[in-house]
Amino acid sequence: MKLSLPKGTKDILPNQIHLWQKAERVFAEVCAQYGFSEIRIPTFEHTDIFERGVGNATDVVRKEMYTFEDKGGRSITLRPEGTAGVVRSFIENGMGSMPSPVKLFYNITAFRYEKMQKGRYREFHQFGVEAFGSSGPEIDAEIISLLCTFFERVGIAQTRLCINSIGCPSCRPIYHQALVEYFSDKVAAMCDDCKARYEINPQRMIDCKEQRCKPFVTEAPRQIEYLCQDCRTHFSGLQASLSSLDITYEVDPSIVRGLDYYSRTVFEFVSDHVGTQGTICGGGRYDRLVETMGGPSVPGIGFAMGVERFLMEAESQGVVLSEREPVKLCLVHMSDASYQKVFQLAHRLRRAGISCEVDLMGRSFRAQMKYANKLGIPYMIVIGDDEVASGKAKIKRMKDGFEMDIEISDLPEQAALFMNESKKEI
Numbered sequence: 133m134k135l136s137l138p139k140g141t142k143d144i145l146p147n148q149i150h151l152w153q154k155a156e157r158v159f160a161e162v163c164a165q166y167g168f169s170e171i172r173i174p175t176f177e178h179t180d181i182f183e184r185g186v187g188n189a190t191d192v193v194r195k196e197m198y199t200f201e202d203k204g205g206r207s208i209t210l211r212p213e214g215t216a217g218v219v220r221s222f223i224e225n226g227m228g229s230m231p232s233p234v235k236l237f238y239n240i241t242a243f244r245y246e247k248m249q250k251g252r253y254r255e256f257h258q259f260g261v262e263a264f265g266s267s268g269p270e271i272d273a274e275i276i277s278l279l280c281t282f283f284e285r286v287g288i289a290q291t292r293l294c295i296n297s298i299g300c301p302s303c304r305p306i307y308h309q310a311l312v313e314y315f316s317d318k319v320a321a322m323c324d325d326c327k328a329r330y331e332i333n334p335q336r337m338i339d340c341k342e343q344r345c346k347p348f349v350t351e352a353p354r355q356i357e358y359l360c361q362d363c364r365t366h367f368s369g370l371q372a373s374l375s376s377l378d379i380t381y382e383v384d385p386s387i388v389r390g391l392d393y394y395s396r397t398v399f400e401f402v403s404d405h406v407g408t409q410g411t412i413c414g415g416g417r418y419d420r421l422v423e424t425m426g427g428p429s430v431p432g433i434g435f436a437m438g439v440e441r442f443l444m445e446a447e448s449q450g451v452v453l454s455e456r457e458p459v460k461l462c463l464v465h466m467s468d469a470s471y472q473k474v475f476q477l478a479h480r481l482r483r484a485g486i487s488c489e490v491d492l493m494g495r496s497f498r499a500q501m502k503y504a505n506k507l508g509i510p511y512m513i514v515i516g517d518d519e520v521a522s523g524k525a526k527i528k529r530m531k532d533g534f535e536m537d538i539e540i541s542d543l544p545e546q547a548a549l550f551m552n553e554s555k556k557e558i
């Protein structure tokens with residue numbers, strides 16, 4: 133037996149989980165404030181959902197999917213991203229007949245067989261939203277503003293919003309042709325991926341990161357110079373909406389997004405923070421995806437954010453997402469008889485919503501005190517035979533020994549009162 137994690141996976145341990153929980157909570161709160169409802173989709177889907185929904189030409193589908201045959205002989209794939217599954221669900225559940233726009237958010241794990249590098253995992257987490265049914269630039273601005281609010285609420289600064297328009301089916305073929313011509317005498321000198329992209333979709337050569345391709349790519353024509361009138365109007369509408377919300381942005385013609393189904397608006401939030409430069413989150417409009425996957429002709433837009441990448445960014449910017457909350461109260465017993473009492477009291481306290489710890493290791497009185505100290509539990513009640521007999525005990529604040537008498541019969545109420553009051557004093 134190999135007692136180690138598979139490459140590209142990780143444990144999220146108890147000493148890190150509060151960061152995840154805080155990020156998840158804030159993301160869900162912000163999404164709700166913008167009128168988005170959560171959707172939960174399955175971890176795996178039929179493989180063709182991703183082949184059609186993500187695109188056969190993408191690296192994700194060509195090289196990175198975890199695909200296997202199940203015992204019934206079906207080709208199954210662990211989701212490499214969230215959008216395709218959400219679109220499948222949107223179509224299958226007839227959400228097109230719901231009041232528009234249909235605004236959904238998700239918090240998922242996803243799976244890609246990728247090269248290992250810092251902050252990259254083969255099982256990773258994504259926050260995302262998808263909105264269906266609205267084609268105007270206002271919803272693009274709303275989704276971008278949702279992200280701004282999220283970053284602001286968790287305390288992430290130093291992000292730059294970059295936007296671009298990658299055109300529509302009527303203006304893209306003209307651009308496509310321009311690229312074919314431009315790359316025709318250069319493709320031989322470019323990487324193997326670009327050679328393949330040249331045949332399938334030369335637009336995807338634009339975001340090649342290979343050193344040998346870069347000089348050709350930087351000089352290539354840009355979609356933004358080939359936009360049709362409708363696309364230009366849409367793009368200037370987005371810029372006007374962002375400006376009216378006081379959201380700073382820059383137009384970056386080099387953003388193309390790796391997935392085939394995007395059209396018009398694409399955007400990225402990029403970190404300028406030293407040591408963690410790069411894209412934190414990206415998204416865009418996919419007006420033809422729902423139809424491509426067999427649904428009605430419904431426009432859509434969404435984004436996805438890698439949670440690991442986001443947490444790395446938060447850490448490097450010194451954001452304190454939240455402190456781990458230790459258990460509030462420790463009940464310490466002094467004898468076998470009082471142990472029974474303490475055990476019952478802990479149950480009562482917890483039912484009343486007060487977190488507490490009680491000895492489960494047969495520790496001596498001194499060892500219980502040491503344990504409570506080690507865990508940083510801020511309040512303590514010691515109960516011995518005298519306390520059981522008199523029905524009275526003392527609750528103590530550990531940092532300065534400040535204490536108060538309480539009636540054991542009234543314990544949950546009196547303990548809660550003491551802890552609340554003494555917090556205010558601090």
Ligand SMILES: [Zn+2]
Pocket residue numbers: 299300301302303304359360361362363364
């Ligand atoms: Zn167009």
Ligand SMILES: [Zn+2]
Pocket residue numbers: 322323324325326340341342345
């Ligand atoms: Zn290349």
